[in-house]
Amino acid sequence: MINGKAYRFAKAAHEGQLRGDGSTPYFNHVQTVALLVASAGGSKAAVDAALLHDTIEDCGVTYQQLVDEFGSEVANLVGEVTFPAGTPNRKKLQVESVRGMTRQARLLKLADIRANVHDLLSAQWDLEKKTKCLRHLINMRNALRGTNELLEAEFDVIALAVTDILSTELLTVALDGVPEGKPMRPSEGGV
Secondary structure, three states: OOOHHHHHHHHHHOOOOEOOOOOOEOHHHHHHHHHHHHHOOOOHHHHHHHHHOOHHHHHOOOHHHHHHHHOHHHHHHHHHOOOOOOOOOHHHHHHHHHHHOOHHHHHHHHHHHHHHHHHHHHOOOOHHHHHHHHHHHHHHHHHOOOOOHHHHHHHHHHHHHHHHHHHHHHHHHHHOOOOOOOOOOHHHOOO
8 A cells, every 4th residue: 555656755755864862763753644545435536645745845845846746636635734844832822733734644743643652752852842732732633633633642652651751751850850758848948
């Protein structure tokens, strides 16, 4: 079900790019998204679009190039999930745009956020950025409710684990500097 042409195009477009952990090739992400879309019953065009979904945002590929290479159905799906960096209110627009997306674009976006939440902990970001990203992914997941039961359940399980780990890290940071064995009083920064 994976289109070799879309695979090779995406691999070349993402050449040299790395994920947030600083070592994983970015192409691994689009492969994962394509496999999730395929396993969730996405159309051939949706699987192709999953491979290509970040090429406009991150690689300088144009919409017209995608039309010329893969047709308007694939290009339109990529376009539906594309919000280039620098777009004002980008995160808010992403959540609001879900209502107008086609079913296949919603499936692609759900697979994308499912893959992103899985990779969140390995990103070399500070705790605040990871927490903001998790909030955004949860907002997206809520907007995509009803798209695909299995991908939603997978997202929920992973997000719960990530939330637990980040909460523990936040608590550790909050308690840093409190002498061991000494109870905190509200006037000393306790809750």
